Amino acid sequence: xxxxxxxxxxxxxxxxxxxxxxxxxxxxxxxxxxxxxxxxxxxxxxxxxxxxxxxxxxxxxxxxxxxxxxxxxxxxxxxxxxxxxxxxxxxxxxxxxxxxxxxxxxxxxxxxxxxxxxxxxxxxxxxxxxxxxxxxxxxxxxxxxxxxxxxxxxxxxxxxxxxxxxxxxxxxxxxxxxxxxxxxxxxxxxxxxxxxxxxxxxxxxxxxxxxxxxxxxxxxxxxxxxxxxxxxxxxxxxxxxxxxxxxxxxxxxxxxxxxxxxxxxxxxxxxxxxxx
Amino acid sequence: xxxxxxxxxxxxxxxxxxxxxxxxxxxxxxxxxxxxxxxxxxxxxxxxxxxxxxxxxxxxxxxxxxxxxxxxxxxxxxxxxxxxxxxxxxxxxxxxxxxxxxxxxxxxxxxxxxxxxxxxxxxxxxxxxxxxxxxxxxxxxxxxxxxxxxxxxxxxxxxxxxxxxxxxxxxxxxxxxxxxxxxxxxxxxxxxxxxxxxxxxxxxxxxxxxxxxxxxxxxxxxxxxxxxxxxxxxxxxxxxxxxxxxxxxxxxxxxxxxxxxx
Ligand SMILES: Nc1ncnc2c1ncn2[C@@H]1O[C@H](COP(=O)(O)OP(=O)(O)OP(=O)(O)O)[C@@H](O)[C@H]1O
Ligand SMILES: [Mg+2]
Numbered sequence: 001x002x003x004x005x006x007x008x009x010x011x012x013x014x015x016x017x018x019x020x021x022x023x024x025x026x027x028x029x030x031x032x033x034x035x036x037x038x039x040x041x042x043x044x045x046x047x048x049x050x051x052x053x054x055x056x057x058x059x060x061x062x063x064x065x066x067x068x069x070x071x072x073x074x075x076x077x078x079x080x081x082x083x084x085x086x087x088x089x090x091x092x093x094x095x096x097x098x099x100x101x102x103x104x105x106x107x108x109x110x111x112x113x114x115x116x117x118x119x120x121x122x123x124x125x126x127x128x129x130x131x132x133x134x135x136x137x138x139x140x141x142x143x144x145x146x147x148x149x150x151x152x153x154x155x156x157x158x159x160x161x162x163x164x165x166x167x168x169x170x171x172x173x174x175x176x177x178x179x180x181x182x183x184x185x186x187x188x189x190x191x192x193x194x195x196x197x198x199x200x201x202x203x204x205x206x207x208x209x210x211x212x213x214x215x216x217x218x219x220x221x222x223x224x225x226x227x228x229x230x231x232x233x234x235x236x237x238x239x240x241x242x243x244x245x246x247x248x249x250x251x252x253x254x255x256x257x258x259x260x261x262x263x264x265x266x267x268x269x270x271x272x273x274x275x276x
Numbered sequence: 277x278x279x280x281x282x283x284x285x286x287x288x289x290x291x292x293x294x295x296x297x298x299x300x301x302x303x304x305x306x307x308x309x310x311x312x313x314x315x316x317x318x319x320x321x322x323x324x325x326x327x328x329x330x331x332x333x334x335x336x337x338x339x340x341x342x343x344x345x346x347x348x349x350x351x352x353x354x355x356x357x358x359x360x361x362x363x364x365x366x367x368x369x370x371x372x373x374x375x376x377x378x379x380x381x382x383x384x385x386x387x388x389x390x391x392x393x394x395x396x397x398x399x400x401x402x403x404x405x406x407x408x409x410x411x412x413x414x415x416x417x418x419x420x421x422x423x424x425x426x427x428x429x430x431x432x433x434x435x436x437x438x439x440x441x442x443x444x445x446x447x448x449x450x451x452x453x454x455x456x457x458x459x460x461x462x463x464x465x466x467x468x469x470x471x472x473x474x475x476x477x478x479x480x481x482x483x484x485x486x487x488x489x490x491x492x493x494x495x496x497x498x499x500x501x502x503x504x505x506x507x508x509x510x511x512x513x514x515x516x517x518x519x520x521x522x523x524x525x526x527x528x529x530x531x532x533x534x535x536x537x538x
Contacts, residue, residue: 090440102430103435104432106536107453107533116436116445116449120441164439
């Protein structure tokens with residue numbers, strides 16, 4: 001299977017008042033076309049920075065981007081080529097975020113926001129049909145089109161954000177902790193929706209999460225990030241059964257302990273790399 | 277509050293529009309022998325030192341005061357919105373230059389400057405409007421700039437960027453609508469300030485004598501404050517109430533535009 005995304009040895013640093021802080025020091029990732037890949041790691045390990053780099057959201061400076069190689073749908077690109085990356089937005093890469101309320105325009109009805117995205121692709125005539133199609137796709141009632149974001153529940157907001165992200169028919173959806181801000185039942189619903197969308201639309205998914213269980217459920221492959229590096233990757237089943245890296249082991253132990261209700265005391269030192 | 281202030285603003289607008297249609301243009305200038313009459317059934321607001329009816333003058337003056345207030349606030353608001361948006365969105369050199377310019381404006385005493393310009397270049401509503409708008413846009417620009425800076429880093433601007441929506445559309449449809457609230461607040465202040473400034477300029481006799489505004493009536497009244505209080509009290513109260521109504525009305529408009537406020 002061809003890869004929708006290959007990224008080798010990415011380094012992202014920020015110039016903060018004269019000295020350079022590495023947010024991602026060495027990350028490599030590969031997402032097969034139509035595949036689903038999980039990216040796990042503790043807070044501050046650089047997961048969001050990696051996703052934001054792919055969406056071209058980092059401004060340079062202060063960000064400094066380097067990568068040994070970067071290819072999208074087999075086409076090789078320069079990681080610093082802002083114009084080229086901008087062209088991928090929407091129809092190749094789309095992204096949903098952790099906190100859906102702040103990612104929706106508070107003054108615009110949900111329908112209008114979907115329409116903005118749909119307009120980028122479809123002609124004026126097809127717009128209304130497409131909006132209701134998208135609402136159906138994410139299982140939102142049609143009346144939501146006339147609602148403002150603050151009138152929706154957390155789960156509905158995330159669905160609305162998904163509908164907007166899917167408007168341009170992306171080949172790869174980046175989901176940065178899409179369920180962290182939601183309660184457990186709603187988390188399950190959103191994860192089920194993501195699985196269903198992937199099956200129906202055949203799009204690839206890069207799921208960023210703290211939650212190993214959801215990654216195990218949704219993804220074929222998983223990458224583990226630690227201190228700005230991707231330290232381990234492989235099929236979910238394999239990684240979760242026999243982790244080779246000590247950090248992955250403690251991550252799994254923590255997850256198991258949490259599920260069995262035991263107190264988690266084990267920690268690992270030296271998570272963040274500062275300077276360099 | 278919304279209804280009272282809104283109703284008052286609408287009433288003023290109606291008076292301003294209808295006065296020239298219903299009154300003959302020289303009615304407020306009609307001199308008579310009944311000078312300095314106190315308010316009575318015949319002359320509700322009394323008469324001035326030339327025997328002119330104060331109510332007619334106040335009605336006639338509404339037009340100028342309102343036009344000056346509304347037009348200069350609109351002009352300053354639009355200029356400030358555009359300049360502030362450019363400054364906040366583009367950043368860099370353009371931003372630095374615009375901000376230094378607005379700082380120069382901010383240390384200038386507007387009233388003295390306006391008085392100077394009107395005294396030298398001559399009176400006239402258009403000139404007064406131009407002076408007020410030309411001197412008060414920087415305030416709006418600074419407010420807009422800080423709002424744009426805040427909003428362009430927020431989630432929904434970022435989400436729009438992720439969809440491939442152009443930067444221009446993001447600025448116009450995502451950022452500016454969310455920055456409009458403070459602009460309205462500043463603009464109503466500008467409108468009130470413009471009405472007061474026009475009144476002050478007329479008060480000092482810096483406007484032409486063949487136009488009537490609240491300020492010009494007030495300036496006649498000032499000389500006769502102890503003998504004919506009605507000359508000052510009625511236009512003065514109207515200026516005060518109008519300024520107040522504009523501010524309150526602005527607040528209501530701002531709330532009405534925000535779907536989150538219930
Ligand atoms: N704009 C920035 N300027 C400076 N440092 C930054 C910037 N953005 C991110 N960082 C740093 O990069 C590191 C990685 O942050 P990132 O948000 O990618 O972590 P994360 O893995 O997504 O964490 P979480 O799980 O909490 O979301 C952090 O140490 C952060 O302080
Ligand atoms: Mg993150």
